[in-house]
Amino acid sequence: MANQHDEEWRLAALCKSLGNLWSEENVLHIPGEISEENLLACRKTLYGKFFNKPNVNFNAFISTMKKVWRNENFTCAVIEPGYFSFSFQSEAEKQRILDSGLWSFSSNLLVLKQCDPDTPNICYEFNHYDFRVNLFGLPFGRVTYEVVKEIASKIGDVVEVKLEAKGNSNYKVGRARVKLNLENPLKIGVLVNLHNKSLWVEFKYERLLHYCYSCGRIGHYATFCKEIPYEESGLTENLPGRFGHWLRA
Structure with missing residues (x-):
């Protein structure tokens, strides 16, 4: 409903901006299914x-x-x-x-x-896409579908959640399919507050493409980053980027 309201508002604004170039005579109603x-x-x-x-x-x-x-x-x-x-x-x-x-x-x-x-x-809008993200570091006593979904929602709109079988190695607790805004930097993790401590839950993204370790965005490499010049990124001196290799699953 909100999207429909936005479209009606944009249409009204467009008609108003056209001024005398637009009139009711230019409206065509297409009947039928x-x-x-x-x-x-x-x-x-x-x-x-x-x-x-x-x-x-x-x-x-x-x-x-x-x-x-x-x-x-x-x-x-x-x-x-x-x-x-x-x-x-x-x-x-x-x-x-x-x-x-x-x-x-x-x-x-x-x-x-x-x-x-x-x-x-x-x-059509092409700035959002579903990515699969693996979550690491949450204590297994806290691993539930609802908790993993809530953590994954910090990245974007959650499409699907799968929990890791308990006892598996590598500290992975779950995997989520999340709709990401491709214009934004990827989140590297989230801080989770328990009743007596705070823990860092890491995100690792599957099949990252043309990813910049300097600004954290998809679509280019650090050598072509417009936000952080490559010579200022520290990568030329083998220093870790702000968005390091741990982002890849």
């Missing part, structure tokens, strides 16, 4: 966009995705550089691709979104 044929086509379509590198070799990209997706039959159209639509022959195949990510090409994150029949292809 969306055809089943179009709905089915939408359900079998994904939009995909590279998070931070629009220019790639298209033929090499498609050849690679056919191999990693184990699918030779999808079609791909270029909407703009680095932005594509993928059409699959079945909903099941589309859903398999969507559920089994994350996907990348040449270490560039490919963000996928389900096609919505009432959303223009220029209106």
Whole structure:
């Protein structure tokens, strides 16, 4: 409901900004339901966009995705550089691709979104993506589904939680699938207050791509960081970055 309210507010603001360029005569109401044929086509379509590198070799990209997706039959159209639509022959195949990510090409994150029949292809948002994060350091006496979910919620919106079997090594207590805002630095952990002590629970992210150990953001390496110049990061002197290697699972 909040999203609908925001869209109505933006539409009203746009109409007001157009002033005399807009009138009621320019409003077109499209009656009727969306055809089943179009709905089915939408359900079998994904939009995909590279998070931070629009220019790639298209033929090499498609050849690679056919191999990693184990699918030779999808079609791909270029909407703009680095932005594509993928059409699959079945909903099941589309859903398999969507559920089994994350996907990348040449270490560039490919963000996928389900096609919505009432959303223009220029209106999709590609700044959020699901990552799998492993949690370390929570005492097993405190490990419950609710606690692990609460800790993971400090990273982003929690999609899924799995607890580690007790007695396993390496101090891992659970794993969460979390929707991250790709514009923000990754969190390296969270401080958990118990009744008599405070403990640090570390986060380790699976399959990080083009990650900067200086600013903590996905999409570039420290050598190309605009926020912290590489020569000022300490990495040239083999000093640990602010967001060190422990972030990788």
